[in-house]
Amino acid sequence: AQKVTQAQTEISVVEKEDVTLDCVYETRDTTYYLFWYKQPPSGELVFLIRRNSFDEQNEISGRYSWNFQKSTSSFNFTITASQVVDSAVYFCALSVNNAGNMLTFGGGTRLMVKP
Amino acid sequence: DGGITQSPKYLFRKEGQNVTLSCEQNLNHDAMYWYRQDPGQGLRLIYYSQIVNDFQKGDIAEGYSVSREKKESFPLTVTSAQKNPTAFYLCASNPGRNIADGYTFGSGTRLTVV
Numbered sequence: 001a002q003k004v005t006q007a008q009t010e011i012s013v014v015e016k017e018d019v020t021l022d023c024v025y026e027t028r029d030t031t032y033y034l035f036w037y038k039q040p041p042s043g044e045l046v047f048l049i050r051r052n053s054f055d056e057q058n059e060i061s062g063r064y065s066w067n068f069q070k071s072t073s074s075f076n077f078t079i080t081a082s083q084v085v086d087s088a089v090y091f092c093a094l095s096v097n098n099a100g101n102m103l104t105f106g107g108g109t110r111l112m113v114k115p
Numbered sequence: 116d117g118g119i120t121q122s123p124k125y126l127f128r129k130e131g132q133n134v135t136l137s138c139e140q141n142l143n144h145d146a147m148y149w150y151r152q153d154p155g156q157g158l159r160l161i162y163y164s165q166i167v168n169d170f171q172k173g174d175i176a177e178g179y180s181v182s183r184e185k186k187e188s189f190p191l192t193v194t195s196a197q198k199n200p201t202a203f204y205l206c207a208s209n210p211g212r213n214i215a216d217g218y219t220f221g222s223g224t225r226l227t228v229v
Contacts (some may be wrong), residue, residue, distance in 0.1 A: 102160075
């Protein structure tokens with residue numbers, strides 16, 4: 001069975017601080033995909049990034065960066081110079097072959113960025 | 116533009132009533148999903164359907180029912196048997212063919228029992 005753990009339920013930072021959201025996953029599959037979604041106050045989940053299990057290169061997109069480490073089964077998300085608009089709930093998710101393309105979600109991390 | 120439309124955005128239900136939440140997609144996706152989200156909580160899977168005329172129970176199916184008569188539509192009925200239906204309901208879809216696809220989400224329906 002698959003499992004995704006986001007140990008941080010809530011994080012509060014002051015604007016311009018860097019913040020890292022942790023994600024640890026469990027799966028016996030060797031082929032899988034990891035995702036991050038953002039849920040702003042409006043409610044809709046917005047796709048941020050996808051990473052496959054064979055690509056451990058870190059990725060940077062503007063102020064966002066992702067660190068994928070298979071050795072520790074982690075896929076952490078860092079926001080540099082956080083802004084108030086980054087306030088949202090962030091979900092990490094896992095997709096594997098034997099689960100019918102279904103995503104297993106972590107419990108989410110609520111990020112509050114204060115001005 | 117392709118996407119998922121959920122309606123209504125807000126819904127109020129009296130105790131003992133059944134209500135139906137609509138979810139329509141024009142993405143030509145095979146698979147569709149319903150999730151429930153309680154305040155400060157994560158997503159819990161209610162039902163999913165990977166093909167027309169077929170659906171499966173998720174982790175918290177009791178008190179809910181679905182149908183999948185058309186590829187585009189996956190309505191969720193919250194029945195009177197659901198004792199605590201007040202929550203935020205999210206519908207999602209994916210092509211169903213590749214684990215790389217991830218989900219597209221609707222904007223959700225907030226259901227309140229009055």
